[in-house]
Amino acid sequence: MTPREKLSLLNYEPPDLGFQVGLSSYLGIVISGLVASFGVAVDVATPTLLGIVPTVFTIVTVHGVVLAKRFSGVAERIGASRWLTLACFSPIVTHGAVLLADVLGALEVPSRLFVTSGVALVFTGVAAAALASMAGNRFVDAVTREDPETTWTWHSSRRWGTENGALVVGLSFVAMAIVLGFASRNWGGGLFWAFMGLFWLLPFLSDDDTWYADADRTSHLPDLRAHDVGIVTDRPQSRRLIPWDDVEDVRLTEDELILERRFLDVRCDRAEIDDPEAVLEGIERARARGTGRPPAPATVDERENGDDLRSRKRSLETS
Template sequence: MTGRGSTERPAIGDRIAESPEATFPFAFAGYVGTLVATLAAFAVVRVDISPTVAGAVVVVGFLVGTLVGVAIAGRDQRLPVRLGRSWRRRTAVLSPAAPLGLIAGAAWLGRLEPDVGLVGLGAMFLVAIIGLVTMRLAETCYVASITADEPRAHWRWEPPSTRRLDTFVLAVWLLLGATNAYGGEWASAIVWTGLALGWMCTGLAEGRWRIASFGEPPEIRVHDAGLVTQRPYTRAIVPWSDVSRVRLREDELVLDRGFFDVRFERDQLADLEAARAVIEQHLDASRAGPGTAPR
C-alpha cells in the first residue's frame, strides 16, 4: 500500500543517506580524535614551548585518536546501532562538552589561566559539533537497522525551514567571528564561529539546508516499527508504542506523544487526511499485537 502523493524512491541515493553505516566510522574517528587532541592541547598549553611544537603535538594527538576511533568502529560493527538506540545513549556522546564548558567558565571567572580557558572553549564547541554529527548518524544507523522492510506508505514532505533567515544568521555569526579574530578577541571569535558551525550542522541534520542535489528526498514513511521521518542526510523514528493518538487540528497533523508531539503542517505534508488514515491503521494494528499490521 502506498499513500497518495507518494513518489518513487531514488535507486541510488547519497552515501550518507543510503549508507549511514559506511559514514559513521569517519564521524566517530573524528570524534575520538578531537577528544585526544583536546587532552594534548591541555597538556601543552601551560608548557613553555613554541607554538609550532605545541601545534604539532595537538595534530599528532588528533591523528592518533582518529586511528583509535577507526579501529574501534571497524572492530565493533554494531556500535552505531547501540549508540543510536535511545536518546540517553545519543546524548551521552555530547557529555564531554560539559566539563570543557566548566573549564572555560572557570577561566572567565579568573580561576584558571586565560589560555586554558581558550582551549576549553574551543574544545567545547568542537566536541559538541562533531558529537552532534556522530549522534545523528548513530540514530540514522539504528533506524535503518529496524526498518529494513519496505515502507507501507510514504509521502514527500518539506521539513520546516526559514532558509533566508537561517542563512542571514549564519552569515552574521561568521562575520562576527572573523571580525573578533581580526581584532585579537579570541574568546568572542571562538564563540561566534562555534555557534555558526553548530547552526550549519544542525540545519543540515534537520533538513533545513541541502547541499545541491545530494541526499534523499525528504519523506514520511510508515513502517511496522513506527513512523520514520527521512531528511536528506538523517532519519528519525517515532515508535508506535510512543504515540497515544493521531489527530487533525485545523491544517495540522498531530501525533500525540507526551511532551514531544510530532506535527506536520499542510504546507509541509500536502495530504494530511490520507496520512492520518494510514497512520491510524498502523497505530491500531500495533495495539492489537504483532502480526496484525495492515498490508
C-alpha cells in the same frame, strides 16, 4: 513491537566505513583536544604542542578505524539509547568548565588556555553532533528496513516553521557569541562572530528566492514515513524516529493531520497532502501492526472543528 525490541532481533553487522571513520575521528578529536588543553595548562611550549597534538590525533584515528570494525552494532546501539547519545557530548564538559570558570570570575584562566579550551570545545561539539547523527540514522535504518505503509511531505501548519525556528536558534548563538566575547574581554572576537552569524542568518530574513538560486523552496522539507515501529522524520542528512509509544492519538481535522504527543505535536497542513484520508488509513495500519491494536476508524475529528463544520454538513444535507 518497540524499536528496541525489533533491534534486539536483528543480526548485527560490522559498522560501515563511514561510521568507522566518524567514530575514530571523534575519538581522535576528543583525546587530542584533552591533550592540548592539558599541555597548555602545564605550560608546554607551543611548538612542542603543535607537534604532539596532530600526532596524537593521527594515531588515535588510524587505530580507531581498525578497532571499530570489531564492534558490530555499535552504531545502532548508540542511536537507540538517549544516554549513550548524550555520552558522546560528555567530553565538552571539561572544556566548558574552563571557559565558564573564567567568565564567572571563579578562576583566572590564562588567555592561551582559554583559547585552546574554546577551540577544543567547538571541535568536540561538532564531532559529537556528527557522531550522534550518524548513529541515529543507522539505528532508524536498521529498524525500518521494510517499505512504509504511507509517505507524505511534512508541511507544518504551525505559525513558526522550520526557518523561523532556525532563525531563533541562530540569533541565540549570535547573542551568546557577543556575551562570551565581552565577558572574556575579547571584544573584537565577539563582534566578529556576531557579524558572521548575522551574515549566515540573512537568507532567513529574506522572502525572495535569490538566496537559493533556482533551488526548490520545498526541497528542505522533511518526509514523514509510517512504519510498524513509529513515524520516521526523513530529512536529507538526518532521520529521526517517533515511536508509537510517544504518539497518543492520530486525528484528521478540517485543516490539519495531527499526531498528538506528550510534548510537541506533529501538525501537518492538510491542504498540502495529496490524499489525507489515505495517509491517515496508512498511519493507522502501521500503528496497528506495531502496537497489536486494531486500527482506529479513519474519520475527521469534528470536535476540533466545532459547530461550524457541523452546521455546514447540515446545510449540505438539506440542500
